[in-house]
Amino acid sequence: MEASWIDSAEAPGTDFPLANLPLGVMRTGRGAACVSAIGDRIVDLALLERAGLVDAGGGGPVFDGPALNDFIALGPPAWERLRAQLTGLLAAAGRPALRDDPDLRRRALPPLAGATMLMPVRVAGYTDFNGARQHAFNAGSILRGPDRALPANWLHMPIAYNGRVSTVCVSGTPIRRPLGQFLPQGGERPVFGPSRRLDFELELGTILGVPSRMGEPLSVAEADAMIFGHVLLNDWSARDIQAWETVPLGPFLGKAFGTSISPWVVTRAALEPFRIRGPEPELPLLPYLHATAPLHHDIALEAALVTAGAADEAVIVRTNTRHLYYAPAQMLAQHAIGGCRMDVCDLIGSGTVSGPDPSSWACLLEITRGGREALQVAGLRRTYLEDGDTVVIRGAATRDGRRIGFGECRGTILPAPPHPAGGAGG
Ligand code: MN
Numbered sequence: 001m002e003a004s005w006i007d008s009a010e011a012p013g014t015d016f017p018l019a020n021l022p023l024g025v026m027r028t029g030r031g032a033a034c035v036s037a038i039g040d041r042i043v044d045l046a047l048l049e050r051a052g053l054v055d056a057g058g059g060g061p062v063f064d065g066p067a068l069n070d071f072i073a074l075g076p077p078a079w080e081r082l083r084a085q086l087t088g089l090l091a092a093a094g095r096p097a098l099r100d101d102p103d104l105r106r107r108a109l110p111p112l113a114g115a116t117m118l119m120p121v122r123v124a125g126y127t128d129f130n131g132a133r134q135h136a137f138n139a140g141s142i143l144r145g146p147d148r149a150l151p152a153n154w155l156h157m158p159i160a161y162n163g164r165v166s167t168v169c170v171s172g173t174p175i176r177r178p179l180g181q182f183l184p185q186g187g188e189r190p191v192f193g194p195s196r197r198l199d200f201e202l203e204l205g206t207i208l209g210v211p212s213r214m215g216e217p218l219s220v221a222e223a224d225a226m227i228f229g230h231v232l233l234n235d236w237s238a239r240d241i242q243a244w245e246t247v248p249l250g251p252f253l254g255k256a257f258g259t260s261i262s263p264w265v266v267t268r269a270a271l272e273p274f275r276i277r278g279p280e281p282e283l284p285l286l287p288y289l290h291a292t293a294p295l296h297h298d299i300a301l302e303a304a305l306v307t308a309g310a311a312d313e314a315v316i317v318r319t320n321t322r323h324l325y326y327a328p329a330q331m332l333a334q335h336a337i338g339g340c341r342m343d344v345c346d347l348i349g350s351g352t353v354s355g356p357d358p359s360s361w362a363c364l365l366e367i368t369r370g371g372r373e374a375l376q377v378a379g380l381r382r383t384y385l386e387d388g389d390t391v392v393i394r395g396a397a398t399r400d401g402r403r404i405g406f407g408e409c410r411g412t413i414l415p416a417p418p419h420p421a422g423g424a425g426g
Pocket of ligand 1: 128129201203235349351352
């Protein structure tokens with residue numbers, strides 16, 4: 001493992017060692033710039049590009065803007081080129097151009113603490129899958145009963161709904177409790193008001209870096225090669241609105257009010273050493289979904305809850321992306337198999353990453369068995385989220401002293417907006 005001359009990159013607990021080099025977008029005095037991170041420092045790519053120390057190879061600048069899209073669209077050779085150039089500038093044994101220039105170092109490597117991170121990409125399309133068997137089973141058991149928990153299609157293909165791009169937001173953006181229509185418990189007619197069953201879903205997001213063509217399917221291997229990187233994702237869900245609206249066309253407003261992602265995109269290159277095989281399919285998959293190579297990753301994920309007004313957080317979920325039944329590449333292959341075009345910076349949610357152990361169940365619907373068993377957090381009772389509650393998601397791949405972290409994805413619940421009929425039935 002190569003060492004960096006930046007001391008904080010060598011600290012054992014850091015999310016951002018030299019081997020990571022995640023990409024994001026930071027607010028600057030001029031607007032926004034594409035950046036990386038190492039140890040406790042930002043790496044200002046726009047500045048290094050102007051200084052002639054990085055060059056993505058596209059024939060012009062790509063980092064001096066508010067999104068990574070232009071860089072990502074240059075494709076895998078540009079991704080590898082940037083990684084090699086940054087490694088060369090930041091490795092202890094690398095080139096001295098940045099290391100030995102105190103003025104450039106001060107300007108190009110501002111502290112991470114205090115940086116305002118923005119959305120890393122302009123998301124092209126957002127699709128959320130339901131890729132973890134335990135989540136599908138748990139949620140199905142609560143909604144339909146254990147005998148009919150898994151839909152007939154579930155073990156044969158990854159299933160999904162098309163989500164909204166307009167409300168995908170970066171970590172730190174507050175989430176307003178949605179208004180909507182739902183059936184109160186035991187009621188026969190819907191009421192309108194603020195959701196009473198507001199939940200989070202701990203997921204892994206996948207960002208595409210290569211487009212496909214309309215009408216042309218993708219193999220699983222082709223789909224895997226199109227992945228640019230991954231983010232943490234919180235698919236906020238209003239369970240009462242969702243339950244009332246979902247049959248027959250799937251989730252709609254119960255999901256459309258907000259989806260949070262982490263500001264750092266961890267690249268496929270950084271995660272290569274953590275590739276693993278997924279679980280053996282319980283039923284044979286149709287050939288177009290076969291995984292011929294390790295497509296999963298060993299990434300530990302956790303969710304913590306900070307109850308309104310509390311100083312401390314409590315970790316309420318510990319899970320791992322190894323529990324996904326379908327890998328992101330299989331989800332992508334399924335997405336494109338009928339001819340749907342995939343675009344650069346499409347965002348694919350994995351589905352709630354629940355594993356077999358109840359401590360790994362990754363949303364409140366599952367943790368509280370549909371709201372029947374309250375959770376005790378910091379001496380408080382919680383079934384679903386209350387106004388002022390904050391959910392923090394973290395993730396990291398760790399092995400043999402090597403750690404590739406994702407930073408965090410955080411969001412706080414604000415009260416429902418005022419509405420002339422906001423209290424009706426509520
Ligand atoms: Mn979801």
